[in-house]
Structure formats: structure tokens, C-alpha cells
Amino acid sequence: MPSLDRRPHTLRRLLFGALTLVTAVATTVGGCVALTYTRADISTVGKVDFTRELAIPPLATGVTEPDGTRVFTLDMRRGRTEFRPGEPTNTWGFNGDHLGPTLRARRGDRVRVDITNSLPEASTVHWHGMRLPAAMDGGPHQPIPAGGRWSPEWTVAQPAASLWYHPHPHGTTESHVRRGLAGMFILDDAASESLPLPSAYGVDDLPVIVQDVRFAGDELDGAHRMFRNAGFLGDQILVNGTLGPYREVGDELVRLRLLNASTARVYDFGFADDRAFAQIGTDGGLLEAPITVDRVRLSPGERAEIVVRMRPGERTVLRAGPLDAGLDFWNQRFSGGDDSFDILELRAAATLRSSSDLPATLVASSTPDGTDSVQERTFDLEFAGINGRPMDMNRIDFAVTRGTAETWTVRNGDGMPHNFHVHDVRFRVLTVDGAPPPPELAGPKDTVFVPPGATLRLALRFDGPADPNTPYMYHCHLLWHEDQAMMGQFVVVEPGGSAGVVPRHGH
Numbered sequence: 001m002p003s004l005d006r007r008p009h010t011l012r013r014l015l016f017g018a019l020t021l022v023t024a025v026a027t028t029v030g031g032c033v034a035l036t037y038t039r040a041d042i043s044t045v046g047k048v049d050f051t052r053e054l055a056i057p058p059l060a061t062g063v064t065e066p067d068g069t070r071v072f073t074l075d076m077r078r079g080r081t082e083f084r085p086g087e088p089t090n091t092w093g094f095n096g097d098h099l100g101p102t103l104r105a106r107r108g109d110r111v112r113v114d115i116t117n118s119l120p121e122a123s124t125v126h127w128h129g130m131r132l133p134a135a136m137d138g139g140p141h142q143p144i145p146a147g148g149r150w151s152p153e154w155t156v157a158q159p160a161a162s163l164w165y166h167p168h169p170h171g172t173t174e175s176h177v178r179r180g181l182a183g184m185f186i187l188d189d190a191a192s193e194s195l196p197l198p199s200a201y202g203v204d205d206l207p208v209i210v211q212d213v214r215f216a217g218d219e220l221d222g223a224h225r226m227f228r229n230a231g232f233l234g235d236q237i238l239v240n241g242t243l244g245p246y247r248e249v250g251d252e253l254v255r256l257r258l259l260n261a262s263t264a265r266v267y268d269f270g271f272a273d274d275r276a277f278a279q280i281g282t283d284g285g286l287l288e289a290p291i292t293v294d295r296v297r298l299s300p301g302e303r304a305e306i307v308v309r310m311r312p313g314e315r316t317v318l319r320a321g322p323l324d325a326g327l328d329f330w331n332q333r334f335s336g337g338d339d340s341f342d343i344l345e346l347r348a349a350a351t352l353r354s355s356s357d358l359p360a361t362l363v364a365s366s367t368p369d370g371t372d373s374v375q376e377r378t379f380d381l382e383f384a385g386i387n388g389r390p391m392d393m394n395r396i397d398f399a400v401t402r403g404t405a406e407t408w409t410v411r412n413g414d415g416m417p418h419n420f421h422v423h424d425v426r427f428r429v430l431t432v433d434g435a436p437p438p439p440e441l442a443g444p445k446d447t448v449f450v451p452p453g454a455t456l457r458l459a460l461r462f463d464g465p466a467d468p469n470t471p472y473m474y475h476c477h478l479l480w481h482e483d484q485a486m487m488g489q490f491v492v493v494e495p496g497g498s499a500g501v502v503p504r505h506g507h
Contacts, residue, residue: 041338042235045272045319050345054245056202057183057209060101062111069110069153072103074125076144076167076181077118083215083243090219092119092179098241100165100183102207105156107189112153117144123176125150126168127185128301129283129446131158131424131463134470134491139423140170140393141470141502158426159366160192161285161444162257162303164209170393174263174479178222178232180241182209182261191363192286196356198255198307204355205255206247208318210343211238212262224480229383229416230335231264231480237320237341246345253355254346255280255307256318260298263479265336266325266417266449270295271308272317272342278358281305284426284444286362291439297323299419299449301477304440307358310348318343326451328415335417367428367444370459373407375400379474379488380411381418381450383481386474390485396471397488399499405461412450418481420456421447423472424464424492430457447477468493468500 062070079097080088094100105111115125122145126138135142136152144150163185167176184207198204212234214221224232239245260267271277271294278290283303296304310316323337332338377398380387389397400406407430410420426444429437433455441448450456468491475487491499 041333042336043340044236044342045340046342048244048342050244050246052242052245054206054247054344055240055242057099057207057240058101059104059201061104069112070105072111072113074100074113075116075118076123076125078120081180081241083238083241088218089215092176092181094181094183098180099209100181102184102186102201103165104186104188107156107158107160107187109156110153111156112151115144115150117146117148119146121146122148123167123169123181125165127163127165128421129161129163129426130185131426133465134424134467134472137423137472138165139168139471139473143169156187158187159285159363159444160189161187161283162259162281162305163187164259164261164303166261168473171483174231174483175222177261177479178263179220182211184209184257184259186257195359195362197280197358198251198253198355204249204251204253206257207240207259208256208344209240209259209261210267212236212265212341213238227330227334229331231478233265233336234262237343239344246347248347248349249310250349251310251353251355253307253309253358255305258296258298258304258306260300260302262300264300266297266299266323267320268295268297268323269318269320269343272319275308275316277306277308279304279306279440280358280362282441282443283446284367287443288363288365289361290358293440296440297325297449299417299447299477300479301419301421301447302449308346310346310352312348312352313350314348315345317345325417325449326453327417328452331415331417331452365428365444367426368405368459368461369428370405370407370430370457373405373459375404375406376409377406378409378411379420380413381420381476381486382413383416384484384486386486386488389488391475391487391489394502394504395489396491396499396502399468399491399493399497400462401495401497402462402464402466402492403495405459408458408460409455410450410458411455412452415452417449417451418476418478418486419447419449420474421477422460422474425460425462427458427460430459432456462492464492466492466494466497468497469502471502
């Protein structure tokens with residue numbers, strides 16, 4: 001019998017088998033991606049019971065020393081917090097288990113903060129939004145070692161505003177803030193105190209510190225889920241460290257000082273009944289006049305002061321809805337753009353105290369308008385760097401001259417959400433994609449959201465003290481992006497001066 005050459009049949013079987021395997025793998029991977037996509041969005045709308053009364057951080061006004069210095073004391077420490085009944089969670093906090101007290105001072109005060117680091121690792125305390133000398137800024141160049149102390153001191157030299165404080169250690173900021181190290185720092189001045197605004201702290205003037213969390217046993221989960229290139233995104237919301245909070249209010253007008261203290265999530269705040277409310281302030285202080293809005297978008301680090309009118313006996317829910325920010329199909333889902341959260345329930349008493357109507361005007365603008373800028377700079381934001389360069393602690397990127405104004409163009413060159421924070425200065429948003437900014441961005445800012453493909457022009461003035469060797473930071477305030485080197489640094493120098501050399505060690 002003649003022999004048959006079976007090689008063509010064998011080759012065909014091998015090719016068919018290989019094609020079948022590739023198809024199976026592709027189908028499996030595609031199915032996993034599709035499943036991950038369909039399960040990626042989060043919604044707590046209608047699912048929150050609001051059974052816990054909103055905690056109000058204790059108000060610290062400091063102790064006044066004989067020379068007039070207002071002194072605050074902070075201790076960074078580990079703790080255990082019972083967010084869920086009977087289930088304590090490991091946390092970090094200032095002067096307690098989680099978060100910190102609200103510090104309060106007035107314009108013109110000389111303040112000192114005596115800080116002890118009782119944590120098992122080095123950290124820093126940055127005064128976000130504060131105008132102060134670079135050596136007191138609390139950025140990555142002012143580390144406090146484990147067991148160490150630091151006592152920054154400065155004079156408050158800016159208008160009334162809702163600021164905050166949080167760690168800023170190089171490379172680990174996200175984990176330190178996520179565990180609970182944050183607190184508000186409220187500044188007052190004569191102009192704000194003369195206005196008929198809700199101002200009784202914890203009564204008709206409420207701090208609202210918003211953080212997203214995910215629980216993993218007795219820990220706050222810090223894992224980045226698949227495809228989450230924005231950073232950590234949680235599935236539940238804490239307000240002032242309270243899960244599912246409500247607040248009973250007894251006034252017609254209630255002021256909410258909103259702070260996005262989350263590490264990566266962008267919120268589009270509004271109310272469940274779509275009611276309008278007044279926005280009276282941004283990061284750096286009060287607006288020139290109240291504006292009527294029904295939504296306010298805040299990226300990590302941004303603040304807004306809003307006033308909502310309540311009717312006797314009613315309830316309304318502060319809600320964060322899906323984000324309309326120009327994210328592409330992929331980032332809309334995996335950067336949290338499709339998520340919705342019920343945040344806080346306000347419960348009005350049956351009888352409410354009468355509140356004064358909001359004034360038609362608030363304060364005159366004190367931010368530069370760009371007409372006297374002497375320098376133009378461009379900042380391209382792309383993960384993980386700015387202008388194509390990752391952060392280098394020993395490199396000063398540029399020097400600015402004290403007393404001068406500059407115009408900065410900030411562009412988001414990739415599909416991810418980013419924002420832009422500048423230490424020490426308050427800036428004005430001149431344009432967004434070539435057009436005037438919306439009214440809610442017309443106030444003084446220190447942090448601003450930069451959607452994918454967007455171009456923003458900012459006007460800044462550098463009036464702070466010169467220090468050629470100690471830098472301020474500019475960076476994306478999505479904290480994992482910051483940790484991954486989306487940051488640069490500049491120094492302020494006297495006219496005719498130049499940048500010095502960054503010390504190799506902290507203070």
C-alpha cells in the first residue's frame with residue numbers, strides 16, 4: 001500500500017488548534033473586560049439610610065501667648081474609628097482617631113502650630129491654600145520624622161476663606177490622606193464678619209469634608225481596582241468621618257463649606273430635588289456677589305461655600321451625580337464619571353429661625369486680572385509628569401520675581417482627569433478653552449479641575465517673601481498622580497535674583 005504524507009493534515013490541525021486557543025483567550029479576556037466594565041459604576045442613590053448624626057469637627061481657636069501669637073497644637077496619631085457599629089477600623093488622625101479639629105484664625109493674626117508626629121513613619125502638614133513663607137508650607141521639603149516635632153509660624157495675610165490642612169510627604173501623600181489625616185482651617189476678616197451670612201459654626205455654618213472610602217475588614221482599603229488610572233476610588237462616602245449622615249438644622253439659610261478631601265474622585269454636587277442654591281465662595285475666599293446654581297463641581301482639594309434655603313419640616317439630600325467633564329468612554333467609567341452618591345441629608349426643624357437675606361454684593365476681587373503679567377508660562381499635564389518631566393526634589397524648575405504677576409496656560413494632554421494646584425498663591429481663571437470662565441470659577445482659586453483636552457489660562461501674583469532655596473509646589477491634586485511625580489517646583493526671588501540650591505534634607 002502506498003504511504004500517505006500526513007504532514008499537511010497535521011499542520012492544518014495545529015493551525016486550527018492555535019486559532020481556537022487564540023480565539024478562546026481573546027473571548028475570555030474580552031468577557032472579563034466587559035464584565036469589569038459593566039460592574040465598574042457605583043451608585044448609592046436611594047440606598048443610604050441616614051441614621052447617624054453628622055459629626056462636627058471640634059473648633060480650635062488656639063491659645064494666645066503674651067506676645068499675641070495664636071498657638072495651635074496638633075498630634076498626628078494612629079487610631080481606631082467605629083464608622084460601622086461594632087466594627088472598628090484602623091485610621092489616622094490629628095488629635096484623635098480620624099480627621100482633625102477645625103483651626104480658626106483672623107487676618108493679621110500671628111499663628112504657630114506645634115505639631116508632633118506620633119505616627120510610625122515620617123509625614124508633613126501642608127496648609128493648603130495658605131499664603132505663607134515656603135519654609136512653613138509643609139510640602140515635601142519639610143518632613144517631620146516619626147516621633148519628631150515641627151512648629152511653623154507665620155502671619156495670616158489673606159482674605160477670609162475655607163482652607164484645609166493635610167500631609168504632603170513625597171510619594172506617599174495619597175495613603176496618608178486616605179487614612180484620615182485632614183482638617184479645615186477657616187480664616188476670617190473684617191469684611192466677611194460685616195456681612196449678614198450664616199456664621200454660627202456647627203449650627204447654620206457647617207463644615208462638610210467629603211471622602212470616598214472602601215472597607216476591607218478593619219482597614220480602609222487603598223487598592224487601585226483594575227483600570228482605575230485616576231487613583232483610589234471608594235464605594236461609600238464619609239462626611240466629617242460619618243457614614244450615612246444626617247444633620248438637623250434650625251435656620252432658614254444654611255451655609256455648607258464643601259471640601260473635596262477625596263484623593264481622586266471628582267464630585268458634581270447638587271440636591272436630590274434639583275433645588276437651586278447660592279454659591280458665595282471658592283477655594284480662596286468669597287465671590288464678588290452670590291450666584292445662583294444647582295450644581296457645583298469640585299475636584300480633589302477644591303472647596304466651595306454654598307448657602308441653601310430650607311423650609312420648615314422638610315428634608316433634602318446633598319447628592320453627587322454623574323460627571324459631565326468630557327471624559328472618553330473608557331475614563332468616564334473607570335475614573336468614576338458614571339458614579340452617583342447620596343452624601344448628606346439635611347432635616348429642617350418644624351419651626352425655623354429667620355435668616356437675613358443674602359447681600360447682593362460680597363467682597364471686591366483681590367486676584368490679578370492678567371493685565372500686568374510680565375511672564376507667560378505653559379504647563380502640559382500628562383501622566384506622570386508636567387511638561388514632559390517627572391518631579392525631581394533637587395531640581396528647581398523656575399524662579400518667579402517677588403511682586404510680579406504672571407499668566408500660566410495649563411493644558412490637559414491626555415484622556416485622564418487632572419487638576420492643578422499651586423502653593424502659596426490665589427489665582428484667577430481668565431479663560432477656559434478660550435472663553436470666559438463660568439461664574440462658579442470667577443472667584444479666587446488655588447486648585448482647578450482641568451478636563452481632558454481642556455486649556456485654562458490663569459493669572460497669578462507672587463507677593464510672598466522671597467526664598468531662593470526653598471521651593472513651593474505646583475502639581476496635579478489627584479494624589480496618586482502627585483505621588484507618581486506629576487509635580488514641579490518654583491522659588492520666589494527678589495528682583496534681579498536667581499534660583500538657589502534646594503537643601504538635600506528637610507528643615
